[in-house]
Structures are given as C-alpha cells and as structure tokens.
Amino acid sequence: MVAHEEDDDVETVHCPQCVGPGILLKQLGLRLHYRCRNCGAEFSQVEEPDMSTPAAVARLIVRDWKNVHYAAKPYLNAMLDLQNINDNVDHDSGQSVVRYFLNNAKSYRTPRAKAYKAALKAFCGMKT
Ligand SMILES: [Zn+2]
Numbered sequence: 001m002v003a004h005e006e007d008d009d010v011e012t013v014h015c016p017q018c019v020g021p022g023i024l025l026k027q028l029g030l031r032l033h034y035r036c037r038n039c040g041a042e043f044s045q046v047e048e049p050d051m052s053t054p055a056a057v058a059r060l061i062v063r064d065w066k067n068v069h070y071a072a073k074p075y076l077n078a079m080l081d082l083q084n085i086n087d088n089v090d091h092d093s094g095q096s097v098v099r100y101f102l103n104n105a106k107s108y109r110t111p112r113a114k115a116y117k118a119a120l121k122a123f124c125g126m127k128t
Pocket residue numbers: 015016017018019020036037038039040041
C-alpha cells in the first residue's frame with residue numbers, strides 16, 4: 001500500500017557558488033528559482049519527481065494539492081492504487097479513473113499541477 005512519506009519533501013537547497021542555503025523566489029512548473037541567503041547569487045533547480053506510474057503521480061498530487069476538490073477525491077484515492085494504467089480499480093478501468101480525475105481537477109492549479117496533469121494525460125494517450 002501507500003508508504004508513509006513525511007519528511008523527505010523538505011530539503012534544503014544549496015547555492016552552487018558558496019553552498020549557502022537557497023531561498024525560494026518563484027516556481028515555474030517544476031523549475032524552482034532560488035536566491036542564496038549568503039552571497040545573493042540566483043540559481044534554479046528542476047524537480048525530477050517519480051512520475052513513472054499513475055500511483056506515483058497521485059502521491060505527488062496528494063502532497064501538492066492542499067484542498068482536493070470533493071469530486072476529484074475518490075478518483076485521486078483510486079489512483080493511489082493504480083500501478084499500471086491498464087489495471088482496473090474496483091470496477092473501473094485505470095484510464096477512466098484518470099480521466100474522471102482530470103475532469104474533476106479543474107480547480108487544481110498549483111505551479112506543479114500542469115506537469116502532473118500532463119503526466120496523467122500521457123498515461124491515457126491524451127494530448128497534453
Ligand atoms: Zn551563495
């Protein structure tokens with residue numbers, strides 16, 4: 001089942017110049033822009049989360065979407081068990097679970113949302 005992951009998403013980023021701690025300035029998609037607290041240098045990092053399965057993407061969305069819309073929630077929960085898009089969840093196909101989730105996730109608009117939704121669409125062979 002779903003592993004308990006708590007403290008692995010809070011990690012300090014380090015300045016490439018002086019290894020000082022980075023302060024997050026802004027986020028564009030999966031690219032994060034930082035300014036070093038020590039020397040003021042600006043740098044960016046690209047997140048490369050595990051998006052290899054619908055379940056992996058669902059775990060990322062659970063972390064990222066703070067107020068999951070009630071209509072999307074059952075599909076998000078179902079996706080947490082979906083290791084393969086060709087599997088079924090209860091009586092629904094994996095594809096339909098993902099598509100229903102996307103239809104009910106219009107209010108999911110964090111900086112990362114677009115990348116995660118694109119990954120889900122790709123599983124279904126939908127255009128992104
Ligand atoms: Zn620095």
